[in-house]
Amino acid sequence: MWQRDRKTTIKTMHGELAICRPYWYCRRCGHGECPSDAKYGINNATHRMTKAVKLEAIYFAQNQGSFDRAASVLKRVYRLEINRESIRELAETTGMAVFLCDSENAQDLLNNIHNTGVETAKADGTVYIMIDGAAVNTRIEDENGSTWRENKTVIAFSSKDMIRRKNGGSIITHKEIAPLIGSSEEFKKHVLDVAVKAGYGRYKDTVVIADGATWIRSLCDELFPDATQILDLYHLKENIHTFAKHLHGHNAARAVPWVEMLIDKIEKGFSLTAILAQIPNVTALPEGVPNLRTYITNNRSKIDYPTYKRRGFFVGSGAMESTNKTIVHQRLKQAGMRWGVPGAQAMLTLRAKEESGRWHEVERCCA
Numbered sequence: 001m002w003q004r005d006r007k008t009t010i011k012t013m014h015g016e017l018a019i020c021r022p023y024w025y026c027r028r029c030g031h032g033e034c035p036s037d038a039k040y041g042i043n044n045a046t047h048r049m050t051k052a053v054k055l056e057a058i059y060f061a062q063n064q065g066s067f068d069r070a071a072s073v074l075k076r077v078y079r080l081e082i083n084r085e086s087i088r089e090l091a092e093t094t095g096m097a098v099f100l101c102d103s104e105n106a107q108d109l110l111n112n113i114h115n116t117g118v119e120t121a122k123a124d125g126t127v128y129i130m131i132d133g134a135a136v137n138t139r140i141e142d143e144n145g146s147t148w149r150e151n152k153t154v155i156a157f158s159s160k161d162m163i164r165r166k167n168g169g170s171i172i173t174h175k176e177i178a179p180l181i182g183s184s185e186e187f188k189k190h191v192l193d194v195a196v197k198a199g200y201g202r203y204k205d206t207v208v209i210a211d212g213a214t215w216i217r218s219l220c221d222e223l224f225p226d227a228t229q230i231l232d233l234y235h236l237k238e239n240i241h242t243f244a245k246h247l248h249g250h251n252a253a254r255a256v257p258w259v260e261m262l263i264d265k266i267e268k269g270f271s272l273t274a275i276l277a278q279i280p281n282v283t284a285l286p287e288g289v290p291n292l293r294t295y296i297t298n299n300r301s302k303i304d305y306p307t308y309k310r311r312g313f314f315v316g317s318g319a320m321e322s323t324n325k326t327i328v329h330q331r332l333k334q335a336g337m338r339w340g341v342p343g344a345q346a347m348l349t350l351r352a353k354e355e356s357g358r359w360h361e362v363e364r365c366c367a
Helices: 036-040 051-063 067-078 084-111 184-198 214-223 233-247 252-267 272-276 292-298 305-310 318-332 341-355 359-365
Strands: 002-012 015-025 123-137 148-158 162-164 170-172 176-180 203-210 228-231
Touching (some): 051 359, 067 084, 084 341, 123 184, 123 214, 123 318, 148 318, 148 341, 203 214, 228 233, 233 292, 252 272, 318 341
Parallel strands (some): 203 228
Antiparallel strands (some): 002 015, 148 176
């Protein structure tokens, strides 16, 4: 063995430091190492940064609107010069490590689904589960030439995570969130995982609010057979307005009264027969216009809004819409942004951990 001093520089939370420490190597095999690096906590310091600096870089990578902005903030706040590519690599590597860990844990939970929700004495309260999608622009074209990929997001929270306002509104103090760019089959385990974290199986009532998509209905029938499924009133109204514009040729004077009449009947709990009697049976519809009769018929068991309101349930997915804006739009849908799918998934996972109050899981996975 042979010893000599070796100098290195490393970025710390107190600035860039020069360190001179003994370096040992074997003349025969050529292997060398600096034993004191472990003592100083820099033995795994990729990019020549301490773990604390890496975590700050990763945090600002998901918190700011771009990697360039993250680099600018790090320079201004900590006087640290870290280029955008280093920040991107750190964020994507760590975000993917967190995602893979989550996927493994969620799969274990799904494999043992028979042990979920078996408590005999459940507390008063409600667990809300909301599911929706938001498109992300990627660098990969599908078979139709589109680069847009759907990110599926699930949020869950309990009535214990809410503060009721005097005006009847609510403030949600905590949400569990999981995003996925992938299939509904793969998404299933993440939905269950988030629901259990929020209290599924521990409260008397479970409510699922979604837009009525067939894959969501099938997924929830399988995972939460005891749940009350509610068709998101916002999506229903949106589809009614879209259908009305087509039906009345964008004539607002005719469309608006018809929309208000139909929504009023639905919210007052009129029978399905009475509701469908107001909707013409139009078969030839352009792309983007829903078949309203089919949509309402398929979701007829999820539109009993008077009963839901009497039980104090939410009937809209405002919390889901705001989550999509925070998780997806603010970071991944800035002007001109296009993502690799793994990079987008990593960033979505980091955003979700921050918004769920689970940043400690990022810290644990940061090398």
